[in-house]
Amino acid sequence: MAAVPAEAVPTLALGDDALVLSHRLGEWAGHAPVLEEEVALANIALDLLGQARVLLSLVGDEDELAYLREERAFRNCQLVEQPNGDFAHTIARQLYFSTYQHLLYEQLATTTATSGDGAGPLAALAAKAVKEVAYHRDHARQWTLRLGDGTDESHRRMQRGCDSLWRFTGELFQPLEEGGPGTGGLSRPAGDRPAGGGPSVGGPGVDWAALESEWLASVTAVLQEATLTVPEGPRRGAWTAGAGRQGVHTEPFGRMLAEMQHLHRSHPGASW
Amino acid sequence: MSTATVHQTSGPGQGPLPGSGEPDTAALEAVFDAAVAADERIEPRDWMPEAYRKTLVRQIAQHAHSEIIGMQPEANWITRAPSLRRKAILIAKVQDEAGHGLYLYSAAETLGTGRDDMLDKLHSGRQRYSSIFNYPTLTWADVGAIGWLVDGAAITNQVPLCRCSYGPYARAMIRICKEESFHQRQGYELLLALSRGTRAQHDMAQDAVNRWWWPSLMMFGPPDAESAHSSQSMAWKIKRHSNDELRQRFVDICVPQAESLGLTLPDLVWNETRGHHDFGAIDWAEFRDVLAGQGPCNEQRITQRRQAHEEGAWVREAAAAYAGKHSGVRAGTEAAA
Numbered sequence: 001m002a003a004v005p006a007e008a009v010p011t012l013a014l015g016d017d018a019l020v021l022s023h024r025l026g027e028w029a030g031h032a033p034v035l036e037e038e039v040a041l042a043n044i045a046l047d048l049l050g051q052a053r054v055l056l057s058l059v060g061d062e063d064e065l066a067y068l069r070e071e072r073a074f075r076n077c078q079l080v081e082q083p084n085g086d087f088a089h090t091i092a093r094q095l096y097f098s099t100y101q102h103l104l105y106e107q108l109a110t111t112t113a114t115s116g117d118g119a120g121p122l123a124a125l126a127a128k129a130v131k132e133v134a135y136h137r138d139h140a141r142q143w144t145l146r147l148g149d150g151t152d153e154s155h156r157r158m159q160r161g162c163d164s165l166w167r168f169t170g171e172l173f174q175p176l177e178e179g180g181p182g183t184g185g186l187s188r189p190a191g192d193r194p195a196g197g198g199p200s201v202g203g204p205g206v207d208w209a210a211l212e213s214e215w216l217a218s219v220t221a222v223l224q225e226a227t228l229t230v231p232e233g234p235r236r237g238a239w240t241a242g243a244g245r246q247g248v249h250t251e252p253f254g255r256m257l258a259e260m261q262h263l264h265r266s267h268p269g270a271s272w
Numbered sequence: 273m274s275t276a277t278v279h280q281t282s283g284p285g286q287g288p289l290p291g292s293g294e295p296d297t298a299a300l301e302a303v304f305d306a307a308v309a310a311d312e313r314i315e316p317r318d319w320m321p322e323a324y325r326k327t328l329v330r331q332i333a334q335h336a337h338s339e340i341i342g343m344q345p346e347a348n349w350i351t352r353a354p355s356l357r358r359k360a361i362l363i364a365k366v367q368d369e370a371g372h373g374l375y376l377y378s379a380a381e382t383l384g385t386g387r388d389d390m391l392d393k394l395h396s397g398r399q400r401y402s403s404i405f406n407y408p409t410l411t412w413a414d415v416g417a418i419g420w421l422v423d424g425a426a427i428t429n430q431v432p433l434c435r436c437s438y439g440p441y442a443r444a445m446i447r448i449c450k451e452e453s454f455h456q457r458q459g460y461e462l463l464l465a466l467s468r469g470t471r472a473q474h475d476m477a478q479d480a481v482n483r484w485w486w487p488s489l490m491m492f493g494p495p496d497a498e499s500a501h502s503s504q505s506m507a508w509k510i511k512r513h514s515n516d517e518l519r520q521r522f523v524d525i526c527v528p529q530a531e532s533l534g535l536t537l538p539d540l541v542w543n544e545t546r547g548h549h550d551f552g553a554i555d556w557a558e559f560r561d562v563l564a565g566q567g568p569c570n571e572q573r574i575t576q577r578r579q580a581h582e583e584g585a586w587v588r589e590a591a592a593a594y595a596g597k598h599s600g601v602r603a604g605t606e607a608a609a
Contacts, residue, residue, distance in 0.1 A: 019356075026359070029347035029366050035340065041366035049360050056356075063355050064301020087587050118296055149597065150590025157586070191324060263354045263412055270470050272355040272412075272462075 001060075001068045004256055008059045009075060010176040011015070012121065013245055015055030016076035019066055020253075021097060023140035024084055033087055044094070045207050047132040054125050067264035071254045078244040080166040081253040085161065088147050088154065093141040095152030100211070102137050107206050108178045142224050148226025155227065156211040161233045162223065170236030173212040174245055259267055308509050313439035316382035324508055327501065328438050329383050329397070331510065333390045336376035336400035341573050342396075343369045345409040346418060354412055358462065362415060365455050374449050379440040395578050403559065406567030407487050413466055413473075413480035419459010420533075421481070421488040421526070425451050427491065428522040432512035441510075460529065466532045474534075489551070490559045492519040519602050523551050 006010055025045035032038040056062040084090045108126035147158035223230050227264055239248070264272075300319045307314060314320055343366050350366065352361035371404035376386045393399035395519070404422055409415065430452065433445040466477035493499055493515040513521075527549055530537045539552030561567065 003334055023351060026350040029350055029363070031583075032582045033580070033587035034378075035370055037584075037587075038340075038343065038370035039367055039374070042363050042370065046360060046363045046367065047357065049363065051358050053360070063448045067354075087584065113327050146594040147587070149584065153586050154590030154593075179565055185476070247443045259351050263352050267470065267472060270354075270473055272358055272465055272469075 001064045001081065004059060004065075010203070011055055011057045012065070013075035013077075014066070015052050015059065016074050017080050017097075018048040019052035020074070020076045020256070021080035021093075022046075023256065024080065024082075024093075025090075027044060027084055028090070037087075041090075044136050044139065047129075047136065051125065051129050051132070054121075058121055058125075060123050062148070063264065066259045071257055072169075072251055073247055074197075074244075074249065074253070075212055075247060076244055076249075077168070077171045078250050078253075079165065081244070081249060081256065082165060082168065083252050085164075086157055087143075088157035089161035089164070091140055091143045091147060092158065094136065094163050095162075095222065096165060096172075098133055098137040098140050099222075100169075100215055101216075102130060102133045103211050103214050104206065105133055107211065111206070121221050144222055144228075145226045148223070148228040153220070156202065158226065159228050162228060163233070166231035166235060167237035170234070171244060173208050175206070175208045176245065183194050212268065293368065308462040311435075311437075311509070313442060314437050315439045323504070324510075325383055327505060327508070328441065329380055329385050329512060330379040331505075332376055332441055333385070333393070333399050334401060336373050336380060336390065337394045337599070338400060339369045339373035339376060339509055341401040341405045341577060344573055344576060345407070345569075346415060348409045349412060349415050352412070353415075353594035361458055365419075365458070368455070369452050372451070373447070375444040375447060379444045382440045391581065395581060397565070397574070400563070401573075402491060403562045403567065404487050404491050405573060406569045407484070407563050408569050410483075411476050411480060413463065413476040414484065416459045416462035416466060416477065417484040418482040419455050420463055421459075421484045422491070423452050423459060424486045425522050427456060428518050428525070432508075432518075435509075435512060446507050459596055460533070463533055463535065468574065470564050477533075478535050481530070482538060485537055486554060486558075489519055489523070489554055490562075492516070493555070494559070500556070547557065555571040 022045045025041050025048070028041045028045075029038065032041055052066075053062050056065045059065060076256075079093060082093055105126040109123060109130050144158065147154040149155070220230050245248070301321065304318070304320060304324075305315070307318075307556045314324075320352070346362060346369075347366050350359065350362055353362050359518070377390060381387065383506075390399065394401065420518060430445055430449055434449060436441055436442040436445065463477050463481070466473040468474075496502060496514045496516045499515050502511065502514060523564060526537060527540060543550045562570065565571075
């Protein structure tokens with residue numbers, strides 16, 4: 001498949017986040033602890049898949065992008081590819097990610113909408129998705145409270161989920177921009193943007209520092225209310241900071257892709 | 273509903289009201305029979321014969337269990353769906369099935385049973401689920417065959433239940449049948465795409481239909497002559513048509529659909545005299561084996577269900593403990609608000 005142009009990479013990264021997390025949540029179907037959670041987890045998976053389809057379609061053909069890229073070409077953060085683990089582990093991943101996604105989409109919905117030039121399809125997607133993500137965040141928060149402040153066992157499991165995923169959260173705040181993270185943020189003068197290849201996340205840019213401090217405040221408040229301890233380890237462990245955004249992933253991700261892509265790849269050129 | 277107030281004499285799971293002297297069962301039964309004869313709906317607070325209540329609990333619980341066990345063969349393909357559009361459709365479908373399970377458990381609960389109790393009976397094998405879900409989904413085309421044939425058979429069975437004499441069940445079925453019809457069209461459309469696709473896709477579709485055809489015909493239950501509950505259920509208007517009648521209706525509907533799909537169904541001959549399609553002999557020994565727990569996936573399905581329930585116990589306990597700690601606080605907050 002054709003290489004993705006550099007200016008489309010931020011959009012691709014957001015699409016990959018949604019695609020990969022949706023896939024992980026889809027693995028829960030038929031395994032949830034209570035029937036209501038079968039409905040809720042499938043619902044969230046479906047919302048995320050819907051977002052992924054819009055975002056990937058802005059970049060190219062959604063199925064080519066989902067099924068024909070190899071591991072090194074995926075730009076999702078490492079947090080979303082982490083295996084489900086137990087229910088607490090899934091909820092911790094969901095709390096961290098939905099809090100981030102909500103804050104990011106809130107910014108994208110307002111900054112790109114008011115910037116004139118940037119008010120493109122991404123602003124529309126962010127404006128729609130922010131409502132879904134608010135629900136996802138509420139779901140994760142409510143379960144964090146119940147597990148954290150439930151029984152001794154649920155408290156222990158929830159703390160373990162939060163601790164083990166903590167090191168993957170620093171990557172969320174690596175600026176998403178053309179050519180990869182780490183070189184100064186995603187804002188780029190509109191006139192300077194190469195034509196074609198999908199929209200940039202750009203506009204006036206996302207305030208990543210504000211995003212990070214708001215995220216930290218929000219997650220800290222939920223964890224404290226849930227009687228949990230805010231993890232103390234680094235949020236940017238070796239290999240995790242910015243790695244997923246550069247196509248460097250954790251081991252379980254390749255196996256996830258093998259399962260996801262197998263059938264599509266077995267029938268080249270077929271339509272479904 | 274004109275006699276609703278007249279036959280409202282007892283609550284779910286209770287005997288006659290205390291203090292009313294010797295219960296006049298004959299009179300209550302006469303009112304019940306008249307309501308059924310007049311095609312009125314029986315509601316949860318109405319008096320009903322104990323056998324009617326038991327039959328409904330058994331049937332609705334089994335129906336609810338089928339929805340949640342039925343999630344498994346399809347969920348088996350969520351992570352391997354070959355396009356994002358198909359994946360979204362499949363997740364939505366499995367989500368609907370969990371929702372149908374919830375409606376049906378609620379309908380059964382109006383008869384004085386509890387969800388925990390029903391799940392316990394499912395897990396311990398004391399209540400059943402539809403035999404069809406004990407067959408494996410071996411290829412992607414099976415997802416289409418389940419939509420077209422299995423949901424098609426379910427709809428043929430369930431549309432008459434929208435007029436079932438028990439109100440809560442009938443109303444649940446109206447909602448469920450709408451969504452099931454949608455699923456069935458999606459399954460048909462999935463098979464159509466395969467049938468018109470590459471040679472390998474077409475063969476995959478035909479193979480799936482070959483494997484699911486007979487189990488789908490078994491979904492209508494044993495032949496009329498051997499159906500234990502049929503005559504009583506028909507008299508109570510829980511059931512409106514016999515097993516064989518519905519099975520024949522389903523076969524006749526499927527034949528032209530298979531033709532437009534470009535797929536074949538095994539062992540069918542048009543019978544001019546009857547004005548129906550004759551279909552080959554169903555392997556009732558296989559049917560009995562599957563019902564007896566010896567089908568290809570019985571063990572796997574029930575083990576996964578038990579496991580999900582057991583491994584989720586600590587989550588449900590946490591939710592209960594949290595509610596115990598915070599219900600007072602929340603009530604106070606709400607009162608203050």
